[in-house]
Amino acid sequence: VGDRGHRSPERDRHPVLLFFSHWVSLLGAGIVTTAVISWLLIQLGGMGQDNPYLGMLTALLIPAVFFIGLILMPLGFWLARRRGETAIVNRPFPWRRLAMFLGITTVANVLLATQFTYRAVEHLSTRQFCGQSCHVMLPQFRAAQVASHAKVDCVACHIAPGAEGFIAAKLAGTRQLYHVMRDSYPRPVPPALESGRLVPASQTCEHCHDRGNEIGNRLRVIPKYAADEANSLSYTVLLIHAGGGGSGIHGAHLNPDVRISFSAKDAMRQEIPWVRWRNQKTGEERLYTQKGAGPIPGGQAEIEMQCVDCHNRPAHTFESADAALNRALFSGEISPTLPGVKGKALELLTAEYPSQEEALRALPSRLAEHYKTNHAALYGSREAEIRRAGETIAAIYARNVFPDLNVKWGTYTDNRGHTASPGCFRCHGGDHSTAKGEALTGDCASCHEMPAMEEAAPEILKSLNLLK
Numbered sequence: 001v002g003d004r005g006h007r008s009p010e011r012d013r014h015p016v017l018l019f020f021s022h023w024v025s026l027l028g029a030g031i032v033t034t035a036v037i038s039w040l041l042i043q044l045g046g047m048g049q050d051n052p053y054l055g056m057l058t059a060l061l062i063p064a065v066f067f068i069g070l071i072l073m074p075l076g077f078w079l080a081r082r083r084g085e086t087a088i089v090n091r092p093f094p095w096r097r098l099a100m101f102l103g104i105t106t107v108a109n110v111l112l113a114t115q116f117t118y119r120a121v122e123h124l125s126t127r128q129f130c131g132q133s134c135h136v137m138l139p140q141f142r143a144a145q146v147a148s149h150a151k152v153d154c155v156a157c158h159i160a161p162g163a164e165g166f167i168a169a170k171l172a173g174t175r176q177l178y179h180v181m182r183d184s185y186p187r188p189v190p191p192a193l194e195s196g197r198l199v200p201a202s203q204t205c206e207h208c209h210d211r212g213n214e215i216g217n218r219l220r221v222i223p224k225y226a227a228d229e230a231n232s233l234s235y236t237v238l239l240i241h242a243g244g245g246g247s248g249i250h251g252a253h254l255n256p257d258v259r260i261s262f263s264a265k266d267a268m269r270q271e272i273p274w275v276r277w278r279n280q281k282t283g284e285e286r287l288y289t290q291k292g293a294g295p296i297p298g299g300q301a302e303i304e305m306q307c308v309d310c311h312n313r314p315a316h317t318f319e320s321a322d323a324a325l326n327r328a329l330f331s332g333e334i335s336p337t338l339p340g341v342k343g344k345a346l347e348l349l350t351a352e353y354p355s356q357e358e359a360l361r362a363l364p365s366r367l368a369e370h371y372k373t374n375h376a377a378l379y380g381s382r383e384a385e386i387r388r389a390g391e392t393i394a395a396i397y398a399r400n401v402f403p404d405l406n407v408k409w410g411t412y413t414d415n416r417g418h419t420a421s422p423g424c425f426r427c428h429g430g431d432h433s434t435a436k437g438e439a440l441t442g443d444c445a446s447c448h449e450m451p452a453m454e455e456a457a458p459e460i461l462k463s464l465n466l467l468k
């Protein structure tokens with residue numbers, strides 16, 4: 001390269017000679033070439049897209065090998081030069097050529113390395129890396145497939161934006177990997193709020209959702225099927241005052257002037273005896289204390305309320321067996337005209353199984369068996385529907401119960417309502433008040449109207465033409 005016109009044999013051979021005369025730099029060059037070629041091959045083959053292990057190989061192993069090779073090359077160069085000092089004495093060292101060689105290789109390598117790093121970062125941020133490479137998170141991965149954030153990557157809620165968040169997350173991930181390898185990870189994995197690992201909602205949820213958004217009233221229709229022979233359908237209808245701006249549920253807790261903080265007795269934040277409300281503009285402040293709780297103990301941490309204190313299951317929402325079946329019956333995946341199917345499916349789903357594989361085999365066959373023995377004629381004519389119902393309950397089990405990880409029905413609670421777990425009633429149960437006797441509301445209508453409660457044919461649905 002470069003000054004071809006006036007080359008002298010010794011000077012020309014010098015850097016090349018040094019480079020190739022030591023096995024360490026040759027090894028380095030070999031490793032780098034191999035890494036590059038295998039990376040190219042995987043890219044060309046389009047592999048690693050659906051195989052998490054191949055993905056991990058391209059994301060982690062190949063770059064690591066590549067960088068090792070990269071270090072060996074100059075090392076060999078240096079070793080050769082040191083060795084060569086005695087043999088090739090008094091010869092001027094070709095600095096220009098060396099600089100050119102290093103310059104060109106560095107540019108090429110930096111280009112490649114950025115590609116590698118980019119690929120690696122990209123891969124480490126996919127759902128597939130988070131959920132599939134690691135068996136521990138399989139429950140969250142499966143449950144997330146059906147929730148409203150099914151298309152949102154895990155990292156959007158679990159890693160703070162920027163390099164700092166990425167590094168913190170990967171350090172935590174390395175610790176987790178260590179526990180997985182030693183088989184010492186907790187089963188189930190504790191909720192992220194409990195373990196204190198959740199990135200603040202202001203850095204995640206609020207990047208996509210505007211805190212001041214006016215949502216207004218939300219009509220929620222909740223169909224329920226009874227566990228009787230007819231799978232009798234009834235409806236509960238709620239008109240939820242979700243609000244926003246200055247009003248309703250969002251308005252009360254997300255008003256920019258207001259700060260609500262609380263102290264919990266447990267890490268899961270399920271027992272909340274102390275709630276503080278503060279208007280930062282007017283300086284007004286109220287401390288609500290649960291009946292019989294006494295003053296806040298000294299040194300007790302106060303947690304500022306955020307989105308996830310209500311919406312802790314916006315993704316990987318684990319269902320109750322009852323709610324999951326109601327949904328499947330309402331959508332027709334399980335035919336509601338199969339006699340007693342709700343009751344039987346509920347019984348089968350909530351039974352104990354030694355492993356998920358065992359349950360997924362047993363559920364469809366036991367349901368079929370039930371109809372074969374008790375409704376032989378019906379089984380003959382509607383076998384396909386019964387089989388589909390069996391597959392559906394197996395799918396419900398597959399995304400909610402993981403016996404080997406101790407994830408059972410109800411392991412992970414949802415704080416948004418108050419029927420399956422205390423939720424809103426942790427503060428609004430009717431027994432929190434200030435010293436002056438002002439109470440935190442427990443009035444149904446301040447949160448939602450209830451035009452119908454488990455009615456077969458509610459007027460409101462008739463008038464809206466929403467009755468099935």
Ligand code: HEC
Nearest residue numbers: 130137140141144149152154157190191192193312314315
């Ligand atoms: C829309 C936001 C959001 C997305 C997307 C999301 N998570 Fe979560 N995740 C949360 C919140 C909030 C918690 C805390 C729940 C709690 O503490 O009750 C959590 C908790 C967890 C936990 C701790 C155990 C548990 O269930 O509480 C794991 C593990 C987890 N998430 C994995 C994942 C994986 C894997 C993905 C991608 C498939 C994912 N998350 C996607 C919001 C999200």
Ligand code: HEC
Nearest residue numbers: 148149152156157201204205206207208209307308311314
């Ligand atoms: C990457 C963007 C993104 C992030 C981050 C995100 N969301 Fe969402 N969220 C969405 C989108 C898009 C929808 C609408 C989905 C739909 O309508 O199917 C949605 C829907 C919702 C809904 C309404 C559906 C439901 O399940 O009731 C809630 C509540 C919600 N998000 C809360 C949260 C919370 C809490 C967080 C943080 C833990 C969060 N979101 C983080 C994009 C995001």
Ligand code: HEC
Nearest residue numbers: 205206209211215218220240242249253254306307310311
């Ligand atoms: C005090 C509890 C609480 C807090 C705090 C809270 N929400 Fe909500 N949010 C609710 C309730 C209740 C609903 C109505 C649920 C329903 O429709 O079933 C709701 C509804 C929503 C919806 C659905 C709107 C729609 O169009 O259906 C989104 C999105 C949402 N919240 C996002 C957020 C975000 C983001 C934050 C934090 C900035 C937040 N919420 C804080 C209780 C809360």
Ligand code: HEC
Nearest residue numbers: 248249252260262275277286310416424426427441446447
């Ligand atoms: C950590 C405690 C806490 C939790 C949990 C909580 N809230 Fe609140 N809520 C408050 C505080 C504090 C206020 C404001 C009281 C005041 O104005 O002095 C409030 C106010 C309200 C108001 C306005 C009441 C009124 O009289 O105007 C509504 C409605 C409400 N909350 C609904 C909910 C709903 C729905 C949930 C569950 C999704 C919920 N809250 C969960 C603490 C909480």
Ligand code: HEC
Nearest residue numbers: 220222236240416417418419424428441442443444447448
């Ligand atoms: C602090 C606010 C708040 C108060 C007070 C409140 N609720 Fe609710 N309620 C909610 C929220 C939030 C939901 C869940 C809505 C959703 O599914 O997103 C809910 C859900 C329900 C449901 C439906 C549960 C289901 O899924 O089947 C019923 C029934 C209900 N409430 C009855 C009542 C009754 C009766 C009262 C009065 C004694 C009451 N609630 C008081 C906030 C409240």
